[in-house]
Amino acid sequence: MPPHRLVKQLAQVARPMSTLAGYKLQQHSYKYRYMIVSAGIATGGVMFYFCQKHKVLAASSVQSQKSLWMTDPITDIKDLEKNPDSMKTKMELLIMRIQGEVCRALEKEEEDKKFVVDRWIRNEGGGGISCVIQDGMVFEKAGVNISVVHGHLPPAAIQQMKSRGKNLSGKNLPFFATGISAVIHPRNPYVPTIHFNYRYFEVENEDGTKQSWFGGGTDLTPSYLNQEDCVHFHKTLKVACDKHDKSYYSRFKTWCDEYFYIKHREETRGIGGIFFDDLEEPNHEEIFKFVKSCAESVVPCYIPLVQKHKNNGYGYAEREWQLLRRGRYVEFNLIYDRGTKFGLFTPGARYESILMSLPLTARWEYCHQVEPGSKEEEMVQVLKKPRSWV
Amino acid sequence: MPPHRLVKQLAQVARPMSTLAGYKLQQHSYKYRYMIVSAGIATGGVMFYFCQKHKVLAASSVQSQKSLWMTDPITDIKDLEKNPDSMKTKMELLIMRIQGEVCRALEKEEEDKKFVVDRWIRNEGGGGISCVIQDGMVFEKAGVNISVVHGHLPPAAIQQMKSRGKNLSGKNLPFFATGISAVIHPRNPYVPTIHFNYRYFEVENEDGTKQSWFGGGTDLTPSYLNQEDCVHFHKTLKVACDKHDKSYYSRFKTWCDEYFYIKHREETRGIGGIFFDDLEEPNHEEIFKFVKSCAESVVPCYIPLVQKHKNNGYGYAEREWQLLRRGRYVEFNLIYDRGTKFGLFTPGARYESILMSLPLTARWEYCHQVEPGSKEEEMVQVLKKPRSWV
Structure with a gap:
């Protein structure tokens, strides 16, 4: 070797x-x-x-992680150091590091531009860090955001959770939410779009009882099908899942196909990946480790596909098809995605960070039809009927 | 003279x-x-x-209107002739005629393309006629649709009505809905986008009681502000309203500004127009006449603006701004518009006709800012604070 x-x-x-x-x-x-x-x-x-x-010594390691981040965390470093065992701290440090890793890995492929880093503060509590590349040579739009927010959930936002099966009571519930969310729209139609999101929630009911859970997932949206890419992507996710529970990959792969479903078009948004929500079992510590594995698998899932295809040749027809697929992406995100709705319905939310998931450009043609036997039809067939990849 | x-x-x-x-x-x-x-x-x-x-003779006049339509109506002509006084018949004949008038007036401005006419039948009852110009020289995308549908409303669609204040009881209610809906996205950034929609609804509650009402409106979305255009547009609408009730224009102008509000951006979709819903008073006959006046005012509201600006010169910057404004249009339609949601949540609905309202192309830039003192800023100021135009 x-x-x-x-x-x-x-x-x-x-x-x-x-x-x-x-x-x-x-x-x-x-x-x-x-x-x-x-x-x-x-x-x-x-x-x-x-x-x-030695918890005291461990605490000082928060400072030492600084070089991994894109900027300072939302929570004061001293507060993070004071509560090293709190899940809030652990999640914030995890997403800060993942944001740095993903952004730097993408910058290495971009050549043309660096991430613009926006650190924003939410009046109602907390804030976030949005890292965006726009109109790059390789990435037409790439956003890697983290947020750490707290305050009170309004009815519309609670509704988004209730409709998911959460049993929350009350009109304005105290909450804490932290997570990383990214969407990468490459310019070349042969490089797939990737989305990932890992989050942790705490909500307090009116009677004082608390609920907390994890959610997340990573999924891929190619414009053109490349079987090898799909297998690589899903296998890498399966390896991350299998380390924690042999049932996870298959459960969360199915959940992903179901979640990213554009009902009115009767097709999925992409070739899936994993998706989970409301995860509380077996315990927070175990789920955190699982979430960490998933978040760490983003770079090995995706960067090889960027490297492989970013210099592929393509013409007008491929670009147009990519823009049409992006139109579907917009439809899913604005009509069905609970994360987007939850974000927009949360007062003081930074809509620029939420809508960063939208592509730079998208297209809608009335009654567009794919040619029978074409590469475009091959892609649509998979979206109509999700496949097993590993 | x-x-x-x-x-x-x-x-x-x-x-x-x-x-x-x-x-x-x-x-x-x-x-x-x-x-x-x-x-x-x-x-x-x-x-x-x-x-x-002479109702028998009058009935034959349905046949004589054929040359006004884009194709045959959804309801069998014999059935329309049998029920000349039914509001269902009157509305269907009105929207058939308006569809023909608007399409032909637009075709006269287009030069390059004619409307493609799609007549579609809904398995669950009824159907529609979609007339679309795509990628024309003057109209990048223009859709003028009518639909005449009936059957049973599913809970998700009922929810869309309830949230509006309608007091409907039951899970699957028999309904009838007919209407005309159009969105015209011109290519030249100086020609505004127009939307109009006029509709009539009948719903039967579980206890057998019936409710029926009218809704509609016409509104304008320019990319650049032209005061003269705004005044012409609103004045023409006011004339149509004033013939029926002197309070209509001001009530429905305010309602329009409130309805077409993109909450997360704190701006309206355009410079408004009129919007009304749940209209039942003073009686159906009077409202029908009002709806007829409004629908007939579309051509004089809009065609002069097309003629005036369709040959204006423009460059890359204006085109880009137009595409950004279209991104906002997509946001409103997919996130907030009840008509779109009602359509997509009605089983067997033809999503291609519903989503025809989306522009051919749209753009989303992260944190786009308008230049102080620019024409773009002038437009945004009106969207942030709706004005009185007449």
């Missing part, structure tokens, strides 16, 4: 152990990776030890 | 009296209008007489 492939494999092992090393790997040439991987494994071990045994 | 202006005035008087003459006027030069107007007045008088006194 050539040395750089060995390093690659080591790097994959090392990353979950040390996020610091994991990230830095992406910034260096292979020549330097040897050292960093070793250091990564070592640091990972040391950090793990500190986290378990 | 020069003879052609006299003819114009006569034509305005004649049109409501004879739809046949009214329509044909648009197809002939002034030279021939004298004869047609006179014939129109005469025919109008004759028809009026027949309608009142």
Whole structure:
């Protein structure tokens, strides 16, 4: 095995152990990776030890993670350090790191532009960080957002949760919500659009009882079908799921196909992935680990597809078909997506960050028909009847 | 007064009296209008007489209207002839005629393309006629649809009505709905987009009681503000309203500004017009006449603006701004518009006809800002704070 492939494999092992090393790997040439991987494994071990045994020392590690982030977290670093075991802290630190990792991995492919970083504060409580590339050479629009918000949920937002099966009582319930959400619309019609979102919720009922749960998922929306890509994408997700529960992948793959369904068109938005919501069992600690694995699998799920196709040749017809598919994307997001509605119905929400999921351009043709036997028809057939990929 | 202006005035008087003459006027030069107007007045008088006194003869007039339509009505002509006094018949004949008038007036401006006429049948009862121009020289997308549907309303569709204040009881209520709905998206950024919709509803509650009402409106969405256009548009609507009730225009103008409000952006979709719903008072006959006046005012409201601006010069910046404004149009239609939701939630609805309201192309830029003092800012100021135009 050539040395750089060995390093690659080591790097994959090392990353979950040390996020610091994991990230830095992406910034260096292979020549330097040897050292960093070793250091990564070592640091990972040391950090793990500190986290378990010395909370005070672990707390200071919040500061040390700074280089991984796109900007400062929403919650004051001192508050994060004071509550290292709180799920709120753990989720915020996770999404801060994932945001940095994903943005830097995408920037490496972009060449033309860097992410613009917007840190915004919500008057009603909390805020967010939106990282956006617009009109890039590779990414026509790429948004990677995190948000950490709290306050009171208005009836319209509660309704979005109730309709999902949550049993919430009251009109204005105290809540806390944190999550990372990203949509990447590449320019080349052969590079698929990816969406992922991982979130944690706490809501207090009127009677003082609390509910908290996790939700999330990663899904792919190609304009053209590439079987190899689909298998790679789903396999990578399955590996992340299988580490935690052998039933997860198949459950969450089905849930994803059902959720991203454009009812009026009787087709799915893309070729799926995984989707879950209201996850509370077996316990928060286990689900957090699962969410962490999923979020960490985004880069290996997607970046290889960008690298593989970003220089593919294409013409007017492929571009037009991509824009039509993006029209469907807009339809799903604005008509059916609960996340978008929940966002828009939450007072003080930053609509620019919510609607960042919309493509730069989209197209609607009246009664568009695909040619029988065409590549476009091949894609539609999969959207009409989701397939098993692994 | 020069003879052609006299003819114009006569034509305005004649049109409501004879739809046949009214329509044909648009197809002939002034030279021939004298004869047609006179014939129109005469025919109008004759028809009026027949309608009142001889229902059998009046019935045959349904056949004679054929040349006004784009294709055959949804309801069998014999059934329409059998029930000339039924509001269902009157509304269907009105919208058939308006569809023909509007399509032919637009075709005269288009030069490049003719309307494609799709007659569709709904398995669950009824059907519709969609007339669409796509990718024309003047009209990038223009759809003028009518529908005449009946059957049972599912809970999701009833919900759309209840949330409006209708007190409907039951899970699957028998209903009848007919209406005309049009959205015209011109290519030139200086020609505004127009939307109009006039509809009649009948719903039967579980206890057998019936409710029926009218709704509708006409509204304008320019990308650039032209005060003169706004005044012309609103004045024409006011004239149509004032003939029936002096309070209508001001009530329905306010309602329009409130309805076409993009809540998350805190701006209206356009410069308004009129909008009303649940209209039952003073009686169906009077409201029908009002709806007829409004529907007949569409051509004089809009065609002069098309003629005035369709050859305006424009560049990349204006086109881009137009596409951004269209993005907002899509947001309103897919997130807030009750008509769209009602349509999509009605089983067997033809989504291609419902989504024909979406533009051919639209654009979303993250955090787009208008230049202070620019024409774009001038437009946004009106959207942020609706004005009085008459």
